[in-house]
Amino acid sequence: MEEKLPEAEAPQRRDAGRVLLYGEFAAAAGAKVRFAVSLTDTELAVQRVTAASASRTRVVHYLMDCVGCRAFRAEEDADPGAYFSAYFYPFRRRWMSSTGGRQRLELRFRVAAATAARDPQGNLREAERWALAIREGSARHRPHREGVVYGEVRRPCRLMLLVNPHSGRGQALCLFTSHIQHMLTEAGVTHTLIVTERQNHARELVREADLSQWDALVIISGDGLLFEVVNGLMERDDWEEAIQTPLGILPGGSGNALAASIHHYTGSPPGSSEDLLVSCGFLLCKGLVSRLDLVSVSLASGLRLFSFLSLAWGFVADVDIESEKYRYVGAARFTVGTLVRLASLRVYRGRLAYLPAEEPPPRCGASPQGHAPGFCSSLFCQKKASADQGAAHTFRNSCNSNNATKASRSEAPPAASGGPADSLLVPLEQPVPSHWTVVKEEDFVLVLAMYQSHLAEDLLAAPGASLEDGVMHLFYVKAGISRAALLRLFLAMEKGVHLAAGCPDLVYVKVLALRLEPLTPKGVITVDGEVVEYGPVQAQVHSGLARLIAG
Numbered sequence: 001m002e003e004k005l006p007e008a009e010a011p012q013r014r015d016a017g018r019v020l021l022y023g024e025f026a027a028a029a030g031a032k033v034r035f036a037v038s039l040t041d042t043e044l045a046v047q048r049v050t051a052a053s054a055s056r057t058r059v060v061h062y063l064m065d066c067v068g069c070r071a072f073r074a075e076e077d078a079d080p081g082a083y084f085s086a087y088f089y090p091f092r093r094r095w096m097s098s099t100g101g102r103q104r105l106e107l108r109f110r111v112a113a114a115t116a117a118r119d120p121q122g123n124l125r126e127a128e129r130w131a132l133a134i135r136e137g138s139a140r141h142r143p144h145r146e147g148v149v150y151g152e153v154r155r156p157c158r159l160m161l162l163v164n165p166h167s168g169r170g171q172a173l174c175l176f177t178s179h180i181q182h183m184l185t186e187a188g189v190t191h192t193l194i195v196t197e198r199q200n201h202a203r204e205l206v207r208e209a210d211l212s213q214w215d216a217l218v219i220i221s222g223d224g225l226l227f228e229v230v231n232g233l234m235e236r237d238d239w240e241e242a243i244q245t246p247l248g249i250l251p252g253g254s255g256n257a258l259a260a261s262i263h264h265y266t267g268s269p270p271g272s273s274e275d276l277l278v279s280c281g282f283l284l285c286k287g288l289v290s291r292l293d294l295v296s297v298s299l300a301s302g303l304r305l306f307s308f309l310s311l312a313w314g315f316v317a318d319v320d321i322e323s324e325k326y327r328y329v330g331a332a333r334f335t336v337g338t339l340v341r342l343a344s345l346r347v348y349r350g351r352l353a354y355l356p357a358e359e360p361p362p363r364c365g366a367s368p369q370g371h372a373p374g375f376c377s378s379l380f381c382q383k384k385a386s387a388d389q390g391a392a393h394t395f396r397n398s399c400n401s402n403n404a405t406k407a408s409r410s411e412a413p414p415a416a417s418g419g420p421a422d423s424l425l426v427p428l429e430q431p432v433p434s435h436w437t438v439v440k441e442e443d444f445v446l447v448l449a450m451y452q453s454h455l456a457e458d459l460l461a462a463p464g465a466s467l468e469d470g471v472m473h474l475f476y477v478k479a480g481i482s483r484a485a486l487l488r489l490f491l492a493m494e495k496g497v498h499l500a501a502g503c504p505d506l507v508y509v510k511v512l513a514l515r516l517e518p519l520t521p522k523g524v525i526t527v528d529g530e531v532v533e534y535g536p537v538q539a540q541v542h543s544g545l546a547r548l549i550a551g
């Protein structure tokens with residue numbers, strides 16, 4: 001962020017702290033104009049050196065916005081000067097608009113001290129002194145949120161950067177070279193680029209990789225490639241350590257839900273897809289690491305997946321998959337898909353039950369309004385008697401300690417199949433525990449569990465979500481909603497105000513675990529936007545199990 005101050009010749013400012021370095025430099029060899037440059041703990045201030053006070057405007061660049069600085073010799077051998085270039089990405093609002101994005105700004109100064117004009121090595125040493133001080137300052141100041149505990153990517157760092165060349169409109173590689181590559185160079189981040197050759201290539205790579213060689217695993221693609229990476233890590237024998245590897249995401253798909261969520265959490269207003277890419281690239285260069293909730297998803301076949309974004313059935317899952325054919329229009333594919341599916345709105349039959357995160361578990365037989373008692377005469381109850389003992393026992397053990405807060409990661413015994421045990425779940429063939437809430441309705445238009453804020457770049461589905469809140473944000477829309485009302489909901493979701501729309505058919509609840517049992521014979525269930533086998537499915541949150549580069 002730039003701040004123009006009217007008068008500030010003195011190299012001392014109360015609010016910015018002590019001046020660490022001060023110098024007067026030109027921008028290039030032979031340039032007449034000189035600049036007074038001062039570095040404090042938080043900012044680099046630049047002021048033109050001139051006799052006329054009117055042109056002495058002082059411009060402040062915050063180290064918070066700086067990704068790196070480098071020193072180098074002049075290109076011409078005859079020039080004894082050296083240079084330092086600092087790279088800033090301040091946020092700029094668009095003219096007459098509430099949107100904006102980070103924009104690149106390079107500040108370059110030529111060091112050629114009068115006394116050492118013929119001392120190229122001395123000039124370079126001075127330029128390096130400035131570059132090091134600016135780099136250290138920018139590493140100390142990074143965009144962060146109050147109350148979040150951060151780690152950081154080790155420096156100097158080596159990234160494994162996985163690109164899906166087919167994601168989105170097939171431009172991920174191009175987006176990397178045009179927007180990200182130079183940022184990484186500016187930030188001194190070394191990386192190895194791997195272009196995926198097929199589905200599951202990334203999954204296999206990270207499953208077999210020597211992770212000690214990498215400080216972070218970053219994808220430039222849609223959410224599907226990160227889904228592969230997360231599951232590849234969780235399939236390893238050393239999953240507990242492997243999943244601690246910082247993950248990063250650069251939006252190259254058409255949905256880019258996690259990238260949009262990360263951007264949203266920084267408090268910046270939404271911008272274009274390009275703004276989102278630069279914002280995520282900036283956060284990657286800054287290298288702060290937050291914890292990220294993962295949800296374990298168990299399917300009827302016994303397969304267990306780990307998900308970081310969403311579980312969807314009905315309208316949302318259908319739109320996601322059916323709109324694949326409109327991928328050439330980019331993010332607008334969801335809008336087109338929504339309109340097409342609205343025209344032939346479907347009702348999906350099934351049973352839904354969940355363990356609420358906030359309310360105390362309902363007593364047996366006590367039914368919250370609109371819900372059946374904990375155990376109902378549904379398919380969930382086929383083996384009520386036997387489950388009552390085993391399941392309730394299993395559940396009580398975990399429930400006492402964490403029902404009101406977060407699903408426990410550390411207290412559960414390790415599961416035989418790798419990954420943490422699902423202490424809140426009972427086998428799918430058994431009824432859900434008695435104090436779960438079983439939804440009375442069985443006809444739905446959609447069921448959607450979100451663990452991050454965005455369903456797509458422009459769909460703020462769960463405004464209250466955060467990276468590590470330890471809950472799933474469960475939405476379901478009951479059958480009977482009109483097309484117009486559903487359209488209104490999706491339009492309101494663009495601004496994240498759908499929950500305030502007073503739609504009687506929309507239900508929202510925070511849950512720790514859920515079970516969905518589709519009765520409609522054919523349909524689509526997606527996990528993080530990827531199709532999984534259709535049938536009964538259940539899920540539990542594991543709070544903060546993974547680590548993600550975010551601000």
Ligand SMILES: Nc1ncnc2c1ncn2[C@@H]1O[C@H](COP(=O)(O)OP(=O)(O)OP(=O)(O)O)[C@@H](O)[C@H]1O
Nearest residue numbers: 167168196197198221222223224225253254255256
């Ligand atoms: N080289 C490849 N060829 C074919 N499929 C790939 C390749 N690399 C990855 N995939 C698969 O492509 C699918 C889609 O990937 P991804 O989600 O990253 O992109 P996208 O679908 O375009 O993004 P979005 O979900 O945002 O629309 C995933 O299932 C992924 O496993």
